[in-house]
Amino acid sequence: DSGVTQTPKHLITATGQRVTLRCSPRSGDLSVYWYQQSLDQGLQFLIQYYNGEERAKGNILERFSAQQFPDLHSELNLSSLELGDSALYFCASSVDYRVGKLFFGSGTQLSVL
Amino acid sequence: SQQGEEDPQALSIQEGENATMNCSYKTSINNLQWYRQNSGRGLVHLILIRSNEREKHSGRLRVTLDTSKKSSSLLITASRAADTASYFCARSLSGTYKYIFGTGTRLKVLA
Numbered sequence: 587d588s589g590v591t592q593t594p595k596h597l598i599t600a601t602g603q604r605v606t607l608r609c610s611p612r613s614g615d616l617s618v619y620w621y622q623q624s625l626d627q628g629l630q631f632l633i634q635y636y637n638g639e640e641r642a643k644g645n646i647l648e649r650f651s652a653q654q655f656p657d658l659h660s661e662l663n664l665s666s667l668e669l670g671d672s673a674l675y676f677c678a679s680s681v682d683y684r685v686g687k688l689f690f691g692s693g694t695q696l697s698v699l
Numbered sequence: 700s701q702q703g704e705e706d707p708q709a710l711s712i713q714e715g716e717n718a719t720m721n722c723s724y725k726t727s728i729n730n731l732q733w734y735r736q737n738s739g740r741g742l743v744h745l746i747l748i749r750s751n752e753r754e755k756h757s758g759r760l761r762v763t764l765d766t767s768k769k770s771s772s773l774l775i776t777a778s779r780a781a782d783t784a785s786y787f788c789a790r791s792l793s794g795t796y797k798y799i800f801g802t803g804t805r806l807k808v809l810a
Contacts, residue, residue: 628802628803629800634796642795644797676742686730687747688744688798690734690742693739
C-alpha cells in the first residue's frame with residue numbers, strides 16, 4: 587500500500603458528461619501529480635501541484651482541470667468527455683517536487699461509452 | 700513528444716537470465732528514476748539516480764546513467780518470474796521538475 591488513495595476505482599460514463607476524480611496523498615506529502623495512461627501506452631503527464639499551487643503543466647486538455655485543496659487532497663475534473671478519454675488516471679504524491687520518488691495510487695479506470 | 704524513449708518495447712527471457720532495459724532522453728535532467736508496474740496497477744518506485752551519479756545498485760538492480768549520451772540503463776540480474784512487469788523510466792526535467800515517463804518496457808520472465 588503506497589498510502590495514496592484514489593477514488594473511485596472504476597467509473598463508467600457517457601460521452602459529453604463530466605466526472606471528478608479524487609486523490610488523497612500520503613500523509614506529509616505536499617506535491618501531487620496527475621497522469622493519464624491509455625491502453626498499452628506510457629504515462630502522459632497532466633499536471634503537478636505543490637502545497638496548493640500549480641507547479642507544472644503537461645499536455646492537459648482544456649476540458650480537463652484540477653486543483654489541490656488546503657488539506658492537500660486533489661481533484662481532477664474531466665468535462666465534455668469523449669471516447670478517447672477512456673484511460674487509467676493515476677495520482678502520485680511526493681514529499682516535495684524537488685525530492686523525487688513518487689508514490690502512486692492504484693488509479694481510476696475511466697470508461698467513456 | 701514529452702515522453703522519454705525506452706527500448707526494447709518488449710523483452711522475453713528465461714528465469715535466471717539478466718534483463719537490460721534502456722532509456723534515452725533529450726533535455727537536461729535533475730535525476731532519473733525507474734518504476735515498475737504490474738498489470739495496470741500503480742507504479743512502484745525502484746531506484747533513483749541523480750544527474751551527477753554514474754551508477755547505482757539496489758539488490759538485483761543496477762542502474763547506469765550517461766549524461767553525455769542522455770541515456771540510462773536498468774539491469775535486473777538473475778531474473779525471476781515475479782519480475783514480470785512493465786518498467787518505466789521517469790526523468791525529472793531541470794528547471795521545471797516535471798516528472799516525464801517513457802513508454803515502458805514490457806518484461807516477461809519465463810519459468
